[in-house]
Structures are given as C-alpha cells and as structure tokens.
Amino acid sequence: MLFKKYTFIAVSLILILQGCGNSLPDDSVRTLKQGEVIGIQSEKNTYAWLGIPFAEPPVGDLRWKAPIQPKKFDSRYEASEFSEVCFQREGIMTGTEGGWIGSEDCLYLNVWSPAWSLEQAGEKKVPVMVWIHGGGNTIGSADTYYPTDLVSQHEVIVVTVQYRMSNLGWFRHPALRQGNSSIEDISGNFGTLDNIMALKWIKENIGNFGGDANNVTIFGESAGGHNVAALYASPIATGLFHKAIVQSGIVSHSLIEDAESYYPEDGTSDIQSSKEVINRLLINDEKANDINGAKNLQDSMSLQELEAYLRSKKSEELLTAYFEASPKKGGMTRVFNDGHVMGEKGIYESFTNNNMPRVPIILGTNRYETKLFNMRNPEFVKWGEGEGVVATALSWAGITELPLEVLRPDFYNAVNQYSSDSWKQRAADSPARDLIASSLYDTYVYRFDWDELPTVQGMDFGLLLGSAHAMELLFLFPAGLDNMLVKNLVVEDSDSVKKLSDQMMSYWAQFAYTGNPGKGMSDDLPQWKPWSGEEKYMILDSENDQGLIMVNSEVTIDSIIEDLREDTRMTKDEKCQTLFSLSYGGDIPEESFSGFEGG
DSSP: OHHHHHHHHHHHTOOOOSOOOOOOOGGGOEEETTEEEEOEEETTTEEEEEEEESSOOOOGGGTTSOOOOOOOOSSOEEOBSOOOOBSEESSTTTTOOSSEEOBSOOOEEEEEEEOOOHHHHHHOOEEEEEEEOOSTTTSOOGGGOOOHHHHHHHTOEEEEEOOOOHHHHBOOOGGGSOTTOOHHHHHOBHHHHHHHHHHHHHHHHGGGGTEEEEEEEEEEETHHHHHHHHHHHOGGGTTSOSEEEEESOOOOOBOHHHHTSOOOTTOBOSSOOHHHHHHHHHHHTTSOSSHHHHHHHHHHSOHHHHHHHHHHSOHHHHHHHHHHTOOBTOOOOOOBOOSSSSOTTOTTHHHHOTTSOOOOEEEEEETTTTHHHHTTOTTTEEEEOOOHHHHHHHHHTTOOOEEEEESSHHHHHHHHHHHHHHHHIIIIIHHHHHHHHTTOOOEEEEEEOOOOOOEETTEEHHHHHTTOTTTTHHHHSGGGGGOHHHHHHTOSOHHHHHHHHHHHHHHHHHHHHHSOOBTTTTTOSOOBOOOOSSOOEEEEOOTTTTOEEEEOOOOOHHHHHHHHHHOSSSOHHHHHHHHHHHHHTTSSOHHHHHTGGGO
C-alpha cells in the first residue's frame, strides 16, 4: 500500500511529459575537448545534447574512486538519448516496485541551449545554470527535468547532471584507502566529487555551446539542494561556480567517525556505517548468522580481504545491505567532513566564516514541506479505492489506492506547520542570519506558498498536498503543466499557475545573470530584496492568494516552541509528541523538549 501512495505522488507531480525529437540538425554540432558532438532538436526552439560523458565510467577498479577525465570520442558523438540512471531501487521515480534500475556507468550530463547555429553560439556568452537533482541521494536522475521553458524564455544554458548515490556515492572504509589511493579517493565523497567533475567539464566545454564559463549558477532541490550546499562549502569547488540556489536543502553533514564505526548498543547514528553494511553483506551471504557473528568475522578479516570482498559485490547486493543497515535516527545520505572535499567543520562553516570564498546565494523552503511525507501516514489520511473518472484513469497506471479523507484537517496542518517551520529554520532562516552576520549581503530567501490544488471527488488536494516538498519544481520546469493528470490533480487555475511559473523562472534567471533576483528578467516584478532587519524573505504565491510579497517574519527554535505552546489545534500530549519528534531527529535541542510546559 505504501508503494502505491508513492506512485500516486510521483504521477501527480510528474515533470517529464514531453519527449525530445530525434532529428540531428547539423547546426547542433559542437566541438568539445573529447571531440565532436551533435545534439537534437528539442521543444520551444531549443537544442539538447543528451547523455554526454563527463567522466570515465566508475566501474571495476574505479568503483569508490574519484572520477577521472573521460576518454576522447572515436568519432562524432550522437548525444540523442539520455544515459542510464545511476544505480538505485525501483520505486517512486519508476512506477514499479521491488527491483533495481540503472547502472554504475552513469556519469553523464545533458545540455540545453537556444537553437543557435555554430556561428551564433560562438558569438554568445550567456549564463549557465547547472541543475542537481534530488531524491535523498539514493534515487533520482537528470532525465526527470526538462528546462526548455527556462532556456527559451530567458536565453540561458541549462545543464543537468548525474552522480553516484547511496553507498556507491558516499562510502568510507579503511579497506578502501590502501595503496595508491588519492586524497579524493580517501574522502569517500564520490557523489560530491562527481558534481565537481561535472563543473570542471562545464568550465572546459560550455563556451562551445554559447555559455559563459565565468557565470555559472548551481541549483538543486532537496538532496540536490544539499549537494549544492556541499559544493558551496567545498574548498576544491572554488571558482567552478559563481552563484548558488539551495531549494529545500539539508545543510548538515555526516561525521567521518560515524561513517566507519559500529553502531552503539541503542542502534542510533546519523548515517549508515560501512562496518554495519559489511555486517549485512556477511549475513546475506550466510557467512554469519547474526550481527554479533558478522562483527566477529569482520574484525578477523584483513583490510586486503575486506577490500576484495567489497569489490566483489554486485551493485544490488551493496545497496540491499546499505538500506538494511539503516540506523535509528538515521538521516539522509550526506557529505562527509573529510577535511579535503569538505572541511572538518562541515557545510555550515561556509555560512559563518567570511574568510571562506563565498558567492551570492538563494535559500528557500516550501510552506508545508512535510505534507509530501505525512500524507502517507494512515493516522492523518485515509486511503482506499477511489471512484469516478480520475480513479479509472489512475488505475490504468497501476494506482488503485487514492487519498480519500484528511482525518483531522486542523491537526494535520498543525503537525506539518511545525515540522516544516523547523525545516525552514535549519535550511533557510538560520543560514541566512549567519550569512548576513558574517557580511555576505547577497543572501536571498524565499518561501513557496502555492497551495491552490483542486478538490477532486470530495478530496481537497490543497489541504492534502499544498506547498509540499518538491511542489515548486513544477513551476521551474513547467513542461508538465499540460499533462492531463497534472491538470486534473494539481492545476485548478492554469492561468495563475502559468503566471507564477513565469515569475519564478524570471527571478531565477535574473539571479543567474546578475547575482540579484531583483525585479526579475522582466524588470516589473516586486523587488526581491536581500535578507535584512526590515524585510527578510519573498513569499512566492499566485495572484489568487498572497502573490509575490516580501515579509519580515523569521523562524527560530524559540518561535517554534512559543507558537506550539499557544496552539489550540493540539492537546498538550500532542504538543509534547510533536516537540519530541523534532528533538528526536535533532531539529530541536533535547533541553528545549525537556523544559517544555514544565517538563
């Protein structure tokens, strides 16, 4: 049942809805360091070059190694199809359940530009926007996003990139840093290094597409936002980009000590440990009967034996063990503070240390981020068989269960308010305060508030899913707005939705051009000002509701606790449960929970 709910969400928010053409126009030929490449005619008078390798395939001896430069092409490279996705579980992005998709050979990128001839491209020097996809750093792919509207409306070049994920992307163990391992290999931050390699490729090649290698904006959402923040803080990514947009991104890091240690007796850790992954591998291979037996066996193996064992495992065996080894209180797969790819103090140091090289930044979250996750909780939402035309249409896609009722609407909104406010406090407001305090005045913040989804057969989708996590993506990549399912389940007033989409793309593009979203590319939108003592962030909403407006409020830990204390939508026990859930995940200090309402 849970998978079907995931599938429902994926279909409702699907973004790829228009395929590229197959023609290979001669005007799309470009010369790269690797050789000649030819692209395809895409929508809205754009060209696309799909599946260009930016590194050698990280397979065989290159698994768990920093990416290396790709080989030259043997002949003209036809960049007409997306590459395989990076290896991952089937699920929300695929519409199927239980298996695996993709390949370890997945380090490819895609380029979109206006449909310029070779001569025209040679005369251009436009901003480059590099999109890093989300998915918890365990799922997702670059081929989910079609940036043709952004490219055609605002004359920018957009590059979408792929990177290794799960324990193929972030994994540390002493056995993997023997012999000729480089300092990058030792870091364990292979997914981060993949993104850095993609930026190096862009620096070397994007000028041949008409892009300005000295005006690169990195942007990403969710795990992609985390990866943007990791690049922002990485000392070895300096100079490869010039602006950054972090959309709903987690800005914490994983500790190298936790990455390589057995879990304590209570089973809590921020991250899957490589030693616990090996325990699961040994159990799955029937070399040990339980965790204690696996631990004893692992401790008896030499580093050489452990390396050979790890490298002998298939992708699916590694990821199966990775997910089985999930700890209590475990967080998203994140960058390690290895001291080279990421400083020892982690991402957050880049928000406080004005001696670090920093660039203009936008930080933002969605009003009800956590509705995307809480809508699946049967304590909040009743699910079952739907009726009518929509249910019939979805059944053709294999979706047989639909949300039928939000059981306690006020309580549902309250729970999501506090968890989403906590997200905003950690991912936007606190970083913005610290950036401004440390003299980075080109700091901009938004909150995406759009929630005007339709009511379908009695189900208020605005209440269920309005302004939830990832919802803003449909406005930045609006190729999907004409899809029938999106029209029925997501868009009620298509004119206001298109207008907000145009406004958001205008702000994003203006930031890419200048480092200041200002009044957008159209120069007629409300002024988006930097975070300050008078006005702090821009609300992004349609003209049917709040519209575009700067506000002066902010979220702090104290404000969350005070709002919760005064909330009439919850009982005292429910307030304590809400605060406990935030403190359990590390969002709220335990002492704040212990002191709430006199303990």
